[in-house]
Amino acid sequence: MPANSRFAIAVHILTLMARADAKPLKSDEVACSVNTNPVVIRRILCALSKAGLVVSQTGASGGSRLAMKPNQITLLAVYRAVDAGDVFALHPQPPNAKCPVGMNIEGALDRILDEVEQGVERVLEKITIEKVLRSIEPRGSARRAS
Amino acid sequence: MPANSRFAIAVHILTLMARADAKPLKSDEVACSVNTNPVVIRRILCALSKAGLVVSQTGASGGSRLAMKPNQITLLAVYRAVDAGDVFALHPQPPNAKCPVGMNIEGALDRILDEVEQGVERVLEKITIEKVLRSIEPRGSARRAS
DNA sequence: TTCATTTGTAACTATAATTGTTACTAATAC
DNA sequence: GTATTAGTAACAATTATAGTTACAAATGAA
Numbered sequence: 001m002p003a004n005s006r007f008a009i010a011v012h013i014l015t016l017m018a019r020a021d022a023k024p025l026k027s028d029e030v031a032c033s034v035n036t037n038p039v040v041i042r043r044i045l046c047a048l049s050k051a052g053l054v055v056s057q058t059g060a061s062g063g064s065r066l067a068m069k070p071n072q073i074t075l076l077a078v079y080r081a082v083d084a085g086d087v088f089a090l091h092p093q094p095p096n097a098k099c100p101v102g103m104n105i106e107g108a109l110d111r112i113l114d115e116v117e118q119g120v121e122r123v124l125e126k127i128t129i130e131k132v133l134r135s136i137e138p139r140g141s142a143r144r145a146s
Numbered sequence: 147m148p149a150n151s152r153f154a155i156a157v158h159i160l161t162l163m164a165r166a167d168a169k170p171l172k173s174d175e176v177a178c179s180v181n182t183n184p185v186v187i188r189r190i191l192c193a194l195s196k197a198g199l200v201v202s203q204t205g206a207s208g209g210s211r212l213a214m215k216p217n218q219i220t221l222l223a224v225y226r227a228v229d230a231g232d233v234f235a236l237h238p239q240p241p242n243a244k245c246p247v248g249m250n251i252e253g254a255l256d257r258i259l260d261e262v263e264q265g266v267e268r269v270l271e272k273i274t275i276e277k278v279l280r281s282i283e284p285r286g287s288a289r290r291a292s
Numbered sequence: 293t294t295c296a297t298t299t300g301t302a303a304c305t306a307t308a309a310t311t312g313t314t315a316c317t318a319a320t321a322c
Numbered sequence: 323g324t325a326t327t328a329g330t331a332a333c334a335a336t337t338a339t340a341g342t343t344a345c346a347a348a349t350g351a352a
Contacts, residue, residue, distance in 0.1 A: 003232065004310065005234070019247060043330085084234050087266060091180065108281050109154050138246075149339085151340085184299095192300065204347070207349085231338095
């Protein structure tokens with residue numbers, strides 16, 4: 001099924017929570033909106049919790065809520081929290097070290113991958129969960145950035 | 147095995163060809179440097195050929211060579227030629243259309259994916275095969291990074 | 293013309309990652 | 323105490339990738 005959707009689902013989850021304000025959401029409720037199994041949601045919530053983006057509580061009337069304001073959560077933080085994977089993979093097998101190109105290409109590709117990831121991060125750090133929520137709200141409860 | 151290495155291998159192949167100058171390389175020779183099966187190489191060469199980056203010829207003393215100068219081939223062209231896949235995937239199942247967030251989140255994520263891909267492309271369009279080759283040559287024709 | 297060589301491509305296998313699922317434990321509120 | 327919920331382990335189903343074998347089509351050389 002490869003090509004992972006954890007980042008997309010994480011953004012969805014956090015947007016739901018931003019909309020719910022401080023009210024904790026249960027993994028069942030979130031799963032209903034995302035249209036998947038609650039365990040899939042809890043796995044991602046666990047990563048978001050370890051990254052300090054959400055706070056969860058077990059027990060009756062438990063659930064999860066944002067650990068900070070929606071305008072303090074950038075998509076870069078989300079991208080790093082869930083392991084979204086690299087933009088491209090390097091060689092499956094190490095190249096031939098006896099070839100002048102094979103010997104050095106991995107280092108070169110590694111540096112390129114770093115630059116590409118930085119390009120991704122520059123974009124993601126400019127977008128917040130608040131911004132995503134506002135881009136979704138048809139109108140009405142939309143609110144200015146604080 | 148997911149997370150595809152076609153872009154990495156394509157850059158490797160083109161760098162070999164840049165170094166070989168106009169001499170056509172056989173898929174066997176390339177496979178030896180990349181350390182994989184010649185068919186894997188030919189599959190990628192086929193994509194590069196369709197994109198007009200290389201020229202191939204069947205038959206005895208055939209092989210493939212660059213279709214243009216190494217400084218005219220950007221990594222963006224390579225990235226587009228091989229299907230490197232998206233930076234992140236959207237929802238595996240469509241979200242719940244009855245939820246205000248579920249209804250609109252896919253569009254928002256799509257726009258974010260577009261921006262991210264543009265971030266990737268801005269980086270890749272600045273790097274050419276010539277630059278990769280120079281960053282690899284141990285010395286002699288080596289040149290300072292720019 | 294004939295033959296060896298090479299690409300192009302189809303078909304199949306093995307591997308690995310993801311998502312979905314069930315089942316259970318631990319924590320918490322009422 | 324009891325019901326509820328998160329956290330997590332274990333496993334199945336799906337899917338993409340890379341590797342492999344096999345063969346047709348094209349080409350150049352004898």
